[in-house]
Amino acid sequence: xxxxxxxxNLQKINQQFSKLLPSSILLFSLILVWEAVVRVFNIHPxxxxxxxxxxxxxxRDWNLLINNMAFTMLEVMIxxxxxxxxxxxxxxxxxxxxxxxxxxxPLVVASQTIPVFAIAPLxxxxxxxxxxxxxxxxxxxxxxxxxxNEVEGLRSAEPEMINLLKSLSASxxxxxxxxxxxxxIPYLLAGCQMGxxxxxxxxxxGEWVGSNxxxxxxxxxxxxxxxxxxxxxxxxxxxxxxxLLFVSVSVISKIALPWKDIQKTQS
Numbered sequence: 001x002x003x004x005x006x007x008x009n010l011q012k013i014n015q016q017f018s019k020l021l022p023s024s025i026l027l028f029s030l031i032l033v034w035e036a037v038v039r040v041f042n043i044h045p046x047x048x049x050x051x052x053x054x055x056x057x058x059x060r061d062w063n064l065l066i067n068n069m070a071f072t073m074l075e076v077m078i079x080x081x082x083x084x085x086x087x088x089x090x091x092x093x094x095x096x097x098x099x100x101x102x103x104x105x106p107l108v109v110a111s112q113t114i115p116v117f118a119i120a121p122l123x124x125x126x127x128x129x130x131x132x133x134x135x136x137x138x139x140x141x142x143x144x145x146x147x148x149n150e151v152e153g154l155r156s157a158e159p160e161m162i163n164l165l166k167s168l169s170a171s172x173x174x175x176x177x178x179x180x181x182x183x184x185i186p187y188l189l190a191g192c193q194m195g196x197x198x199x200x201x202x203x204x205x206g207e208w209v210g211s212n213x214x215x216x217x218x219x220x221x222x223x224x225x226x227x228x229x230x231x232x233x234x235x236x237x238x239x240x241x242x243x244l245l246f247v248s249v250s251v252i253s254k255i256a257l258p259w260k261d262i263q264k265t266q267s
Contacts, residue, residue: 079138153184
């Protein structure tokens with residue numbers, strides 16, 4: 001039995017590697033072209049540093065980059081927690097209250113017509129240059145996909161199962177716990193994947209508007225000093241961390257929804 005399980009795991013690893021191989025080859029090719037263009041045309045590092053120079057800057061400024069990225073991640077995690085909690089609570093209230101569904105839910109959807117980043121300067125005026133304006137922006141960005149996806153997820157529960165539990169005199173809380181919430185988990189995790197990546201972007205833009213710490217502030221300082229290689233190094237660290245966050249949510253999805261992999265394998 002263990003032998004067949006090992007074979008299955010190897011097949012899954014091989015499938016994942018096969019999916020990543022084309023994009024990895026393309027990325028590596030683009031980096032080689034970038035390096036060649038900079039060297040052949042002798043482009044000044046202030047205008048466009050070569051990938052090797054960016055790598056050198058990343059190694060040289062590693063402690064500076066990681067310390068500032070850690071502060072940005074603190075903003076993202078607090079913002080994500082607040083946005084997740086408020087989005088979940090409001091989604092449940094909307095699904096269970098027809099009045100809130102008619103009054104609040106349209107306003108939640110309409111609020112997305114207002115660019116969150118446009119209110120960033122106001123948040124700096126109201127809350128200063130500390131951590132809270134960036135936390136608030138991240139929370140706003142996370143809130144919408146969590147709320148909307150959770151509403152759709154709770155509504156996706158099978159009516160037959162709900163009616164069956166009602167016929168057995170199950171309480172509203174028990175129906176939510178056994179049927180509605182489990183049905184909403186795939187939608188909720190999809191919202192988390194969107195929210196966690198956009199939250200990082202929101203926090204960085206908030207740091208651009210006004211901050212004395214964080215990876216966004218470091219990018220502004222490097223740009224002012226014409227240290228373009230440090231700007232690219234900051235972007236590199238930011239991209240890697242954001243990708244790791246996205247992959248982490250994907251791993252949680254696979255653990256929470258193992259039957260999804262089974263369905264894909266069977267199809």
